[in-house]
Amino acid sequence: MTPTSPTALAERFDLRHLSDAFYDDPFPTYHALREHAPVRRMPDGSVFLTRYADIVAVYKDPKTFSSDKHEEFGPKYGLDSALFEHHTTSLVFNDPPLHTRVRRLLAGALTPRHIGAMEDGLVRLVDGLLDAMQARAQRGEAVDLIEAFAAAIPVEIIGNLLGVPHAERGPLRDWSLAILGALEPALSDAMHTRGNAAVRDMLIYLEGLVERRAHAPGDPETDVLTRLIQGEVSTTERAADGATERLLAKELLHNCIFLLNAGHETTTNLIGNGLKCLLDAPEQKQRLLGEPELIRSAVEEFLRIESSNQLGNRITTVATAIGGVALAPGTQMTLCIGAANRDPAQFAHPDTLDIARMPNRHVAFGSGIHQCVGMGLARLEGRVAFQRFLARFPNYRLVGAAVRSKRVRFRGHLALPCALLG
Template structure:
């Protein structure tokens, strides 16, 4: 297939038309296919955009950083927004107002500390061998078939297994995890249909019911708290209520699944649009072999290879941010861009736009896999920076590098299907074949 049509171009005139009437609750299909020309116009002409609902839409990197830094002024608590959206007492309301990401200290501090204990550098290093084995098993299956789907057969299968292992979910119980996650996160979209709301609520109910049984079993047969996040959470019940325990288990799956799936899928599909970037990655090991003559140990060589891959993964995260939007609510009057705004103002932080801000990134709309430094905001910033960022980078590096080493000549067989969401940018399907 032609690889030039994966991300369609948008004329400057059409981008301006969409930007001038920009409303997250009423977006045209062109936006979902390629939002970046619209973000470019907003960042240049209206970087603090007053939305029809009175909220602010921020697109400059510096503005996002200033909001992220000031957690006292800019709250992550979403009660005020989620109560009218979902209805008080609904499963979606209970979940999204209890999970780590939409809370402030002290709940945020307590839960993050527990989770981070299972995501230490040592713990993540111990996951690497199992992750490599998992990826190789998926690649073996693809090689037997001769083709597959980049998302269903590869990108989405990896984080589901990794998070399933962290929570100690039996393999026989993992089939519904991806669908639950997609439905719950899909309900975070700015415009929510009745069908999305019903599916999101039923997914929270089903997942919560499943977890209640799993928690009961784990209380009777605890796992190793150094690796089993669920056991760690259970043993910290003095600090967590039952609802906080269950809902943050759901959050761990959602946070670790969707963004990592998008990272891997976006990277492999972007390489089909950017053959020079693909050639660069395929040459990394060849260049590293030439450097061995000047290095004394395999550790030095492997560190060099991993460093280049880590740099490339960060660029994929910047170029196509898995999570495009964040939200805050002002608890005090504040100043931004020379204007004063009142307490209670809602803000949408456009990570996808900030990560292509030309004041921070040279050739911001170009994919440069050796970009350094790279001050992207794909993992957020400040106290809410992604707790699993090191694990996500590891999954991305091993998944993409192993795939390319095995199938350097892979080709898409049909037009990839995007997720059609504003908050999370990724693909649902992408058929491919191997040569």
């Protein structure tokens, strides 16, 4: 057995100790795990799942596989930390009924109709960024596609969704990177400190924003923050006494933080990863240029092959089994979306980018009751970004190293320096 044989890769895998080679390309390890240890017991007693069928089964049974994170995050962050309070109050890390209440409020402002109404503004935003990039390219400058493009789109779109004034959007991206960065399986002291500080700063900022919006509400049809502040009258309660399902102040603030963060790095990475995928597969780029109607299936394929969110988590509420492995109640589970989306039992030639792939039932947005509320918006952002970028700079090419962010949960790049050629 050589050190890099699939069996060795599977046996040596430890989520808390990962090599640079793994961050560059985790997929050989994921294939090895899926083949040799699809329900892999980790040194800390948790299990790591890599098969598509097992992961979908977990998503579909939220009673057995809970999203509650108190047990996991208590020891990780400390019970009195800002990160603990934030993550355990976010809808994504809660079960019903809190999850249901918050989700209903968010989903009502992110219907296909609302998202469709954002398209014109999004096109203007993207074209403005492309104009600025073109001006730099004409001066002979290389342009970092992450900073100038991929990261610049979601911050504006999510800022619009919550009505954050333009002049106040500056710190949003760093807060978001610090808070979501603290979800990494291995956490340094510096990441911990940065994450806690970001939650505290964001809480102070949002308290002020909520106060201003409560005095001058927006249209609750489209303004998510106004919707969350005003709450929503449930049908039964309206019939009873007109009471609302208002969120507690703490729930309101932490779910705003989550929303600002959830749509941020994930969408940046969709755009950055997609542009890099096309650089790596020039024949697919040529095909997309020749058949622009393939853009929708191309976006799905970028989401599948380079899933921006690679890991999810659940905890068992009762004794159960998955993939033939018995699990005690309270077992922490990591669902490897990145592995599921390259499972050959579900996807033919899973490591090959095929922009026309159909069907493509990937789980990049999860599945079941927690499936991404913002997926329609993310898809729209991706579609408009790729379409407009390729129409303007069909012959873009890398002029420096593509720098990967060394994260296992969120897969993306820190920099993609390119020459923008028409």
